[in-house]
Amino acid sequence: MILATRKVSGVSSQAPGPRARNRRGQGDRLRADILTAAANILDETGDEQAVTLRAVARRVGIAAPSIYGHFPDRQAILLAIVREAFADLAEQLSQAAAADSGDQVARLYAICDAYLDFASTHPQRYRVMFGGLWSAAEAVRDGALSETEAAELGLDSLRLVADSLDRCVKAGHSASTDVLADAVALWVGLHGLAHQRSLALEFPWPPDIAARLIDALARLRSTVDR
Amino acid sequence: MILATRKVSGVSSQAPGPRARNRRGQGDRLRADILTAAANILDETGDEQAVTLRAVARRVGIAAPSIYGHFPDRQAILLAIVREAFADLAEQLSQAAAADSGDQVARLYAICDAYLDFASTHPQRYRVMFGGLWSAAEAVRDGALSETEAAELGLDSLRLVADSLDRCVKAGHSASTDVLADAVALWVGLHGLAHQRSLALEFPWPPDIAARLIDALARLRSTVDR
DNA sequence: TGTACATCAGTGAACGCGCGTTCACTGATGTAC
DNA sequence: TGTACATCAGTGAACGCGCGTTCACTGATGTAC
Numbered sequence: 001m002i003l004a005t006r007k008v009s010g011v012s013s014q015a016p017g018p019r020a021r022n023r024r025g026q027g028d029r030l031r032a033d034i035l036t037a038a039a040n041i042l043d044e045t046g047d048e049q050a051v052t053l054r055a056v057a058r059r060v061g062i063a064a065p066s067i068y069g070h071f072p073d074r075q076a077i078l079l080a081i082v083r084e085a086f087a088d089l090a091e092q093l094s095q096a097a098a099a100d101s102g103d104q105v106a107r108l109y110a111i112c113d114a115y116l117d118f119a120s121t122h123p124q125r126y127r128v129m130f131g132g133l134w135s136a137a138e139a140v141r142d143g144a145l146s147e148t149e150a151a152e153l154g155l156d157s158l159r160l161v162a163d164s165l166d167r168c169v170k171a172g173h174s175a176s177t178d179v180l181a182d183a184v185a186l187w188v189g190l191h192g193l194a195h196q197r198s199l200a201l202e203f204p205w206p207p208d209i210a211a212r213l214i215d216a217l218a219r220l221r222s223t224v225d226r
Numbered sequence: 227m228i229l230a231t232r233k234v235s236g237v238s239s240q241a242p243g244p245r246a247r248n249r250r251g252q253g254d255r256l257r258a259d260i261l262t263a264a265a266n267i268l269d270e271t272g273d274e275q276a277v278t279l280r281a282v283a284r285r286v287g288i289a290a291p292s293i294y295g296h297f298p299d300r301q302a303i304l305l306a307i308v309r310e311a312f313a314d315l316a317e318q319l320s321q322a323a324a325a326d327s328g329d330q331v332a333r334l335y336a337i338c339d340a341y342l343d344f345a346s347t348h349p350q351r352y353r354v355m356f357g358g359l360w361s362a363a364e365a366v367r368d369g370a371l372s373e374t375e376a377a378e379l380g381l382d383s384l385r386l387v388a389d390s391l392d393r394c395v396k397a398g399h400s401a402s403t404d405v406l407a408d409a410v411a412l413w414v415g416l417h418g419l420a421h422q423r424s425l426a427l428e429f430p431w432p433p434d435i436a437a438r439l440i441d442a443l444a445r446l447r448s449t450v451d452r
Numbered sequence: 453t454g455t456a457c458a459t460c461a462g463t464g465a466a467c468g469c470g471c472g473t474t475c476a477c478t479g480a481t482g483t484a485c
Numbered sequence: 486t487g488t489a490c491a492t493c494a495g496t497g498a499a500c501g502c503g504c505g506t507t508c509a510c511t512g513a514t515g516t517a518c
Contacts, residue, residue: 021479021480021494021495022493022494022495023480023481023482023493023494024480024481024482024492024493024494025481025482025493026494027493027494027495030494030495046361047359048359049275049359052470052471052472053471053472053473054470054471054472062494062495062496063495063496063497064471064472064473065473065474065475065495065496065497066494066495066496068473068474069493069494069495073472073473074471074472127357130421130422130425131353131421131424131425132358132359133273133274133275133358133359135272135425136425136427137425137427150427151427151428151429178432180432181432181434181435181438182438184431184432184435185415185432185435185438185439185442188415188418188419188422188435188439189411189414189415189418189439189443190418191418191421191422192414192415192416192417192418192419192421193414193418195356195357195417195418195421196356196414196417198357199356199357199361199362199363201362201363201376201377202377203377205410206404206406206407206410206411208407209407209410209411209414212407212408212411213411213414213415213443216411216442216443216445217415217439217442217443219442247461247462247512247513248460248461248462249460249461249513249514249515250459250460250461250513250514250515251460251514251515252461253460253461253462256461256462278503278504278505279504279505279506280503280504280505288461288462288463289462289463289464290504290505290506291462291463291464291506291507291508292461292462292463294506294507295460295461295462299505299506300504300505
């Protein structure tokens with residue numbers, strides 16, 4: 001009985017059973033399974049080091065060397081996760097931006113909220129995206145990531161913020177005179193809040209901290225134009 | 227000859243020679259040496275995982291088990307580094323605040339600049355302070371750090387910012403109506419910039435990005451009071 | 453002034469572990485003839 | 486329609502490595518008598 005209990009708890013972090021082999025031509029499915037498993041390990045442990053080839057293999061239910069058919073090495077898995085995470089983030093923001101009600105300030109808010117939501121939904125992944133141990137600089141040095149691609153990584157989000165801020169200015173709701181610079185400032189502020197919150201330390205955040213950052217950095221005029 | 231060259235390059239990351247044993251009663255010196263060595267490894271590699279007992283011992287020039295006389299385990303070393311780093315940061319900010327010229331805005335700027343300077347001088351250490359793999363939450367869970375102490379970690383800096391902002395308000399230079407909340411927002415903004423810069427990715431920062439954040443978040447009135 | 457002895461500040465060898473990676477392989481699946 | 490065979494999608498055993506930690510120890514240093 002004790003043994004059985006042990007076994008259950010020991011297996012809890014693994015896939016339910018041995019995995020059925022993919023049919024011919026569908027080998028790429030394993031690639032996707034590897035990525036999800038790795039992302040899950042990351043989200044659960046919050047530790048990049050926990051994403052080992054062997055841990056990933058255990059969870060997927062395959063032998064460790066099977067991974068080499070799909071990724072050249074360990075770093076490639078982490079890089080793929082980060083790439084996917086940035087793509088996810090960009091899509092979430094796009095969706096938030098798509099609901100265009102005509103109220104440009106509401107649209108900017110929706111985008112910023114989506115950003116903060118993404119970070120608080122996947123705090124661990126967010127931390128790794130922005131330089132846990134995985135650092136884009138390192139990946140560039142190793143040649144796993146081109147320099148231009150690295151520079152491009154968070155830029156989609158920034159562009160969306162900048163575009164949205166621009167609309168606010170044009171609609172007369174923002175006093176910004178340098179939209180790009182203010183967009184960068186706003187984005188940095190959002191990142192600061194998102195990152196600090198991702199550390200999961202209790203902190204008595206002012207309830208309106210997000211609005212405070214957004215209003216100030218986007219130089220929004222109050223509703224009753226002052 | 228080849229062997230000699232190898233030896234030199236192999237030793238390059240270690241202490242110059244074998245270390246002289248401390249005299250009786252001065253055993254605590256080793257503790258300090260261990261900490262500096264660990265901090266240096268961290269600054270050079272930017273990798274918390276590189277701070278291994280054995281790597282630290284190699285650099286100090288002692289045998290690995292000697293560390294146990296001073297630290298109960300590996301985590302204790304990292305925790306001590308982080309504690310020290312936060313104390314350093316607080317002191318830097320205090321020094322910046324001490325030069326009180328009577329111009330409260332200049333004082334606030336000096337404090338903020340000191341914060342950003344600290345981060346750009348020790349980018350790797352800064353990243354670890356704010357949740358590289360070492361996370362305060364983890365240390366609290368393991369009982370290595372009390373909850374109140376963890377909450378206290380960055381608070382000195384925040385208090386200094388809040389106090390300085392308060393002075394600006396009282397001198398009529400800031401329009402803030404909730405000094406604490408705005409101080410938090412300002413601090414979050416500084417952290418966002420400091421952290422993003424610590425990733426060492428090239429990014430076309432607007433030259434006045436810091437001032438932009440500080441002015442907006444501190445709700446500073448322009449020189450010619452608008 | 454001499455000496456026995458406790459203490460301090462470490463050392464060296466060894467342990468078991470999980471890791472990334474390599475290697476030669478296997479067996480089912482689809483395809484050419 | 487049958488069959489030989491290439492290919493695909495993996496496996497299992499093994500390697501060498503550096504790690505954290507434990508253990509029994511050593512030799513210099515200071516101190517009590």
